[in-house]
Amino acid sequence: xxxxxxxxxxxxxxxxxxxxxxxxxxxxxxxxxxxxxxxxxxxxxxxxxxxxxxxxxxxxxxxxxxxxxxxxxxxxxxxxxxxxxxxxxxxxxxxxxxxxxxxxxxxxxxxxxxxxxxxxxxxxxxxxxxxxxxxxxxxxxxxxxxxxxxxxxxxxxxxxxxxxxxxxxxxxxxxxxxxxxxxxxxxxxxxxxxxxxxxxxxxxxxxxxxxxxxxxxxxxxxxxxxxxxxxxxxxxxxxxxxxxxxxxxxxxxxxxxxxxxxxxxxxxxxxxxxxxxxxxxxxxxxxxxxxxxxxxxxxxxxxxxxxxxxxxxxxxxxxxxxxxxxxxxxxxxxxxxxxxxxxxxxxx
Amino acid sequence: xxxxxxxxxxxxxxxxxxxxxxxxxxxxxxxxxxxxxxxxxxxxxxxxxxxxxxxxxxxxxxxxxxxxxxxxxxxxxxxxxxxxxxxxxxxxxxxxxxxxxxxxxxxxxxxxxxxxxxxxxxxxxxxxxxxxxxxxxxxxxxxxxxxxxxxxxxxxxxxxxxxxxxxxxxxxxxxxxxxxxxxxxxxxxxxxxxxxxxxxxxxxxxxxxxxxxxxxxxxxxxxxxxxxxxxx
Numbered sequence: 001x002x003x004x005x006x007x008x009x010x011x012x013x014x015x016x017x018x019x020x021x022x023x024x025x026x027x028x029x030x031x032x033x034x035x036x037x038x039x040x041x042x043x044x045x046x047x048x049x050x051x052x053x054x055x056x057x058x059x060x061x062x063x064x065x066x067x068x069x070x071x072x073x074x075x076x077x078x079x080x081x082x083x084x085x086x087x088x089x090x091x092x093x094x095x096x097x098x099x100x101x102x103x104x105x106x107x108x109x110x111x112x113x114x115x116x117x118x119x120x121x122x123x124x125x126x127x128x129x130x131x132x133x134x135x136x137x138x139x140x141x142x143x144x145x146x147x148x149x150x151x152x153x154x155x156x157x158x159x160x161x162x163x164x165x166x167x168x169x170x171x172x173x174x175x176x177x178x179x180x181x182x183x184x185x186x187x188x189x190x191x192x193x194x195x196x197x198x199x200x201x202x203x204x205x206x207x208x209x210x211x212x213x214x215x216x217x218x219x220x221x222x223x224x225x226x227x228x229x230x231x232x233x234x235x236x237x238x239x240x241x242x243x244x245x246x247x248x249x250x251x252x253x254x255x256x257x258x259x260x261x262x263x264x265x266x267x268x269x270x271x272x273x274x275x276x277x278x279x280x281x282x283x284x285x286x287x288x289x290x291x292x293x294x295x296x297x298x299x300x301x302x303x304x305x306x307x308x309x310x311x312x313x314x315x316x317x318x319x320x321x322x323x324x325x326x327x328x329x330x331x332x333x334x335x336x337x338x339x340x341x342x343x344x345x346x347x348x
Numbered sequence: 349x350x351x352x353x354x355x356x357x358x359x360x361x362x363x364x365x366x367x368x369x370x371x372x373x374x375x376x377x378x379x380x381x382x383x384x385x386x387x388x389x390x391x392x393x394x395x396x397x398x399x400x401x402x403x404x405x406x407x408x409x410x411x412x413x414x415x416x417x418x419x420x421x422x423x424x425x426x427x428x429x430x431x432x433x434x435x436x437x438x439x440x441x442x443x444x445x446x447x448x449x450x451x452x453x454x455x456x457x458x459x460x461x462x463x464x465x466x467x468x469x470x471x472x473x474x475x476x477x478x479x480x481x482x483x484x485x486x487x488x489x490x491x492x493x494x495x496x497x498x499x500x501x502x503x504x505x506x507x508x509x510x511x512x513x514x515x516x517x518x519x520x521x522x523x524x525x526x527x528x529x530x531x532x533x534x535x536x537x538x539x540x541x542x543x544x545x546x547x548x549x550x551x552x553x554x555x556x557x558x559x560x561x562x563x564x565x566x567x568x569x570x571x572x573x574x575x576x577x578x579x580x
Contacts, residue, residue: 070475127475128417275482323494329486336479341468 013285015335019302026309033316038188040309046179047304049195050260051280053202053253054273055300057246058281062291063210064242065222065235066119068281068336071130072274074115075250077141078108083255083264084164087173088152094181096174097259104251112247116240127288134274142267168264175262195260202249207293209245218242222289279303279332282339306331396563403570410578413466417477421458421484426451431492431515434507458484 008017030040054072061069069075082104086096115133122129146163150156155168169175181194209215221228221238229235254273258264281291284299311324360367377387401419408416429447438446462480469476492515496502507515 124471125474127472128478131475131478275479318494318498323490326486326489326494329482330490333479333483333486337465337476337483340472340476340479341465 015283015338016285016298016302019283019306019331023302023305023309026306026313029317030309030313033313035312035316036188038186040312042188042190044305044308045196046190046192046260047308048301049179049192049199050257051253051277051304052199052296052300053249053256054277055280055284056199056202056206056293056296057249057253058277058286059206059291059293059296060218060242060245060249062281062286062288063222064218064239065225065289066116066126066239066243067130067288068127068278068286069130069243069246069250070127070274070278071115071119071134072246072250072277073134073270074111074137075108075247076254076270076273077137078111078247079104079251079254080258080264080266080270081141082107082251083170083258084150084155084168084266087155087168087170087264088150090152092173094174094177097177097255100255101252104255105248108247108251109244112244113240115247116243119243120236120239131274135271138268138271145266164266166265166267166269168266169262170258170264171262174259176260178256178259192260195256198256202252203293203296206249214241275336276303276328276332279335282335287339287342303332393560396560396567399564399567400570403567403574406574407577413473413477415474415477417474418462418466418480418484419477420481421462422455424484424488425454425458428454431507435502 005017027037030037054076057072057075058068061067079100082100085103086100089099091099118133119126119129148164150164154173155164157163157165176192178194178198179192182197183193184191210219217228217233218238218241220231221233221235222242225235228238254270280299280303281295282299283303284291284295284297286292286295286299307324307328310327314323314327377384380387401423404419404422405416408414426447429449429451432450433443433446462477465480466473466476491500496515497508502508502515509515
């Protein structure tokens with residue numbers, strides 16, 4: 001038995017094995033409690049599709065050598081800005097989602113480019129600097145949400161007539177349009193095909209990009225910067241491209257997230273989002289230097305199933321406070337810590 | 349030692365952050381329109397509150413670990429001590445001393461554990477410390493929001509949420525507020541002044557500014573302690 005587990009851990013990594021065992025335990029408990037399993041599976045699928053692109057956004061950062069993008073909230077802010085612009089333009093339905101995505105790409109690209117200039121000057125401390133850049137820009141944008149001259153009555157505070165609300169209800173506009181697209185319903189089981197397909201499309205595009213000449217140059221720069229620059233690759237340029245891509249995916253990711261959630265959350269909500277995404281890709285077996293599409297997929301699937309299914313089960317076991325939220329904090333930060341200790345082996 | 353010639357340009361470049369902050373503060377003082385006494389009073393109070401915490405950041409920097417973002421762990425451990433004295437309702441200076449006695453060994457244990465993690469993540473201590481702080485926050489919430497009242501029996505309606513599980517967001521600590529400085533006050537009043545007959549009203553005050561003497565003295569003692577450690 002011990003050998004079997006050691007084998008599994010060697011093959012899939014400790015976090016993956018531990019989380020899978022935990023999920024199995026949760027499912028057994030759920031069946032014993034008589035929970036509605038199809039609903040739990042549907043919720044998990046929705047959450048996976050919802051968060052997938054945000055996790056995918058970690059990939060270009062890690063591959064290009066800047067590590068997990070703890071500053072992803074900057075890209076998320078760009079995406080949120082594009083979403084509120086689309087609402088301000090009075091768009092709705094699928095048009096609104098794609099208009100928001102198209103608007104977000106130049107904004108996030110610009111954010112990513114400027115941010116990459118900073119990141120290239122603090123090599124080795126990208127993660128700390130990224131975290132603090134994210135924190136400070138979220139605060140800066142909190143001021144901006146209050147003073148930007150938006151006029152659409154759906155978004156601004158009812159009283160005062162100025163400033164955006166903390167959560168904007170978009171269920172009538174473009175809530176769940178992508179989820180409902182080609183969706184499948186079998187009894188209680190709901191498959192959000194559209195969002196899953198869009199996530200899949202992004203993954204395929206990323207995979208194709210990483211196998212082009214440009215993508216290989218980025219991977220080389222991330223793998224071994226000294227060797228890469230000796231072979232004539234401009235390392236800083238590759239890191240910039242990686243960061244721009246990461247931010248754009250972050251922007252697209254939050255738009256997909258918002259349509260699935262049917263609410264746009266402003267102000268402090270992007271603050272901790274990068275940590276969940278970092279935890280997800282690390283659960284998938286990525287380190288802070290290597291990552292693949294399969295890490296993204298397995299990571300987001302395991303992490304979101306864990307979060308979604310543990311909530312009803314634990315609430316039934318222990319109906320106390322927000323224990324599910326506490327578990328989310330412990331698991332996601334614990335996984336990030338574990339990954340940091342594994343890859344930091346610069347003994348000396 | 350040869351004295352370097354004072355060069356304003358070099359001085360400005362080397363101390364750009366404090367200089368900008370000074371200008372910002374100066375502008376803030378003027379814009380706020382508050383009286384100087386009030387600001388000085390607040391400043392001294394906050395100095396007493398925060399100085400100790402900031403001084404505690406020196407050692408990890410010197411040891412090559414960068415800024416100790418995991419400092420929150422120490423603060424959480426201290427809160428364990430505070431909650432213990434609150435439960436047993438031990439107030440005053442004795443309460444503060446018991447808090448220190450309870451929290452110091454715990455802080456040492458957690459410090460050793462943190463050090464072990466940081467030694468495994470050389471070069472990335474700051475982000476590790478940051479995440480460690482978040483992680484500890486999760487454990488902390490688990491203990492104080494979920495375990496207290498369910499696993500750990502605590503029956504004190506003053507600090508427990510009305511549902512009987514979990515500690516309130518803010519715990520009233522009036523019973524140990526300023527106890528360090530009140531102690532000085534009492535000592536002065538009872539021992540020195542009762543013999544001489546001089547009337548002594550408030551805490552040590554200079555020109556309308558109240559000064560928490562013992563707290564600041566403690567900070568100075570810590571500063572000297574750190575200086576002593578780093579000499580070797």
